[in-house]
Amino acid sequence: MNKRKALGYTQQTLADKLNVSFQAVSKWENGTNYPEMEMLPMIASVLDTSIDSLLGYKPFMVSDYDKRYDTADYYWGITPNNLCYEIMKLRPPIKPLKVLDIGCGEGKDAVFLARNGYIVTAFDLSEAGIEKGKKLAEKWNTHVDFFKADITDFRATKYYDIIFSSGVFHMIKPEIRKEITANLKECTNKNGIHAINVFVEKPFVSEPPDKDANWFRWNSGELFMLYYDWKLHKTEEIIFDCNSGGIPHQHCMDIMIAERVK
Ligand SMILES: C[S@@+](CC[C@H](N)C(=O)[O-])C[C@H]1O[C@@H](n2cnc3c(N)ncnc32)[C@H](O)[C@@H]1O
Known part of the structure; x- marks a missing residue:
């Protein structure tokens, strides 16, 4: 369906x-x-x-991320993404606010938000990432409701105040982006916010040397357009250097914070 x-x-x-x-x-x-x-x-x-x-058959697969996360260290570190601080400024946790972290990796942002008083649910495709997220939450004596899911199949059925996702939306194929964002927008409480970043295509920024098969860069501005009916607090496009895979290259990223007004 x-x-x-x-x-x-x-x-x-x-x-x-x-x-x-x-x-x-x-x-x-x-x-x-x-x-x-x-x-x-x-x-x-x-x-x-x-x-x-x-037929609903999914081959058992150890994702590339499972391998990356199979270490004692935290692959992405444990410093929270700047967007987390922006979320805290816009929606301080002075009342119980529900957060969904999509593609939470090893949980650094989910755990940071939980430590600061948010009620956090987080999912990722990587079981290894989730296990490390749980350990991190335990270390900080806090709780995150972690589960494994694929952003492609996941459809929210509960309501959230804040939906956060960093470095994951490029896994969504173009033809299902509208449907997925519509579902997430629908399942957001009034005055709730989405804080999302996504890799975008620029003719002068080549594809990363270590890109995997599920890498579908968005068009520049495409994310912002899907939120035309929300109040846009932040719409920024940055180009930054990266050394993943051992070969220096660049990424272009759109960063957005949007608020459901009605
Ligand atoms: C660049 S990492 C970002 C992790 C985390 N958001 C962070 O910033 O630390 C991308 C994450 O997306 C997850 N991922 C990849 N494909 C996914 C999918 N189809 N559904 C859910 N998560 C996925 C990977 O396992 C990985 O943890």
Whole structure:
């Protein structure tokens, strides 16, 4: 269903493309019936996905980040991101505020915010990252509700006051960005804020030498546009030097803080 919606198809559109009734599509989606096996290649093709993915199969995979995090040290250090301080200025924790940290890595920012009195939930695709986050929280005698999830599949069902994400949104393919941000915006309380940064494409900034297969840089300004209906407190674009992978290169990043006003 997520795939169909991401492509902007109604059940009827999909049914027409597959030459079946929309009731058939509806039954597949609510699990009361399943398509014939021989239809799977056609469904996968129409939905621009794989049969594995249709069947919910995900290969067991130790992500590149699992390997990076499999050390005693903290790969990204434990100094919180500057955005955390900006969040604290805009929304000080003088009342219980709920935070969601998306792609929390080893938890440095989630733990920092929890230590400062926020009620923090955080997820990442890397199990190793989450385990280190839990250890860090324990060290500071604080609590973060950590769990493993993939930003591509995750859809918020609870409401948050602050949604934070650093260095992760480039994992979201262009065709599902609108749907994912719409869900996160919807699940934000009035006057809640989103503090997000994302790698963006610039013709004069080449792709990093150690980029992985799931690296989809955003267009410059694309993130800000998705928040056209929110109050923008910060919209900044920076270019910075990086030495990851041992080869000096540059990144361009858009940084945004936006507030849900209505
Ligand atoms: C550059 S790191 C940033 C980590 C953390 N936000 C920080 O700033 O310390 C990117 C993180 O995204 C996570 N990640 C990659 N793909 C993901 C996905 N599909 N869903 C959730 N997290 C993902 C990685 O495991 C990694 O921890």
